[in-house]
Amino acid sequence: MPKFAGRAAWSAILGTLPAAQPLQGKVTADFTVIGAGFAGLSAARRLVQLNPGAKVVVLDASRVGEGGTGRNSGFMIDLPHNLASENYAGATEGLDRSLISLNRMAIGFAREAVQDYGIDANYFDPAGKINGAATENSHAQNKSYGAHLQKLGERYEMLDEQAMLGVTGSRYYLSGLYTPGTVMLQPAGYVRGLAQGLSREAVIHEESPVTAFCRQGTSWRVETSGGVVSTDKIILANNGHIESFGISRGRLMHIFLFAGMTEELSRDALRRVGGQPRWGITPSDPMGTTVRRIDTGQGGNRITVRICAEFCPDMESTEYKMRRAAKIMRRKLDERFPQLRDVRLEYIWSGPLCLSRNDVSVTGEIDNGVYAACCQNGLGTTRGTLTGIAAAECASGKSSVITEFFARQAKPPLLPPAPLAKLGATAYLNWKGWRARKE
């Protein structure tokens, strides 16, 4: 079962949710989706689009907006975002071009949902983002990423120290590379809106952890702590926890990221910080720190920070790790905003990330009538949306450029045996983190 540490700030700042409706007793469905994050809710939306009148049931162990999806930083990025590379560029230009086109399809799908369901535009802000550089080294990474974007024919703008100060109010950054295509989500607001819109056409049961599923004649039986669904088809959209059902075991890397959000900035703190009311900075070095400023339309005038990265094969973060992360985040915030030393980090949380060594997802039909939309490799906003669409299309007997893209992907390779994998991954992450410590 997923275990989440720390309160999910994005959901908390939007106020309390109405009571959950956990699954009770026996029900039937044509399609059952396990997981109500980006992948699961996108799958459910695509299912109802393709199968009008079909009964779609979505089950989540947690609350919508409080699982992995509600714990991320909200950068729905259109461009290559390969965390293993030096500057986010992918393995080849051809791959990057097809990823950009697919990512933009995911953003288009989300935009259409925002319009159809009347989701608050503040939760889906097509504002773009900046790769911030704090050292000469990462400024060079920005320049090489810029050259890569130029070859791909993508627009970008280089910002100097003064321009970065104007946007962020921080003197920390030497330069920035602005790209216009990223949508800045209020992640909890977006998925809550998606779930609310979908609830006209699908049934969503939160606080309904799936404990098992098994074949039942020609269909499937899905068990939760309080009920059972008899269903023709299942979509697994529970990201790294697909492994907890025995699927892709030993092939997925479970990383935990840590994030924090300040209390509401007082009028005085806002005056001291300056800059613009909304912006988002990803680090030029993929292993650095993400910083974002939000405003009242998104849940308050606050700054949120995200740091890397612990290898957690047991998919849990400990109290000790949370305390350590809180100290690191405080330091990162103080380095960037010495004028805000008195501002408290009101929320500290962690969340999971599921990666494969070859940057592929676990998507498509994995057994007769069972489909997967898992392992988003760091870009769960767009990749999760895409895997959800792909799984729903496969389950509906439809093919598209999205299903074809995932069908061409290899399987995630096996990881080395557990102690070696842990040692190797931890050493690698520590080294990369150390190198990116100023970013």
Ligand SMILES: Cc1cc2nc3c(=O)[nH]c(=O)nc-3n(C[C@H](O)[C@H](O)[C@H](O)COP(=O)(O)OP(=O)(O)OC[C@H]3O[C@@H](n4cnc5c(N)ncnc54)[C@H](O)[C@@H]3O)c2cc1C
């Ligand atoms: C701090 C942080 C910052 C991040 N920032 C970004 C970012 O800016 N941009 C970006 O693209 N990505 C970001 N990510 C990654 C992103 O959050 C994930 O890739 C994304 O959430 C994956 O979406 P998903 O729907 O596949 O899985 P999840 O969001 O993990 O959703 C899976 C759902 O399945 C449910 N579940 C699991 N097991 C069961 C079960 N047995 N029964 C029922 N339900 C179950 C869980 O409760 C959960 O709600 C970040 C991650 C973290 C932790």
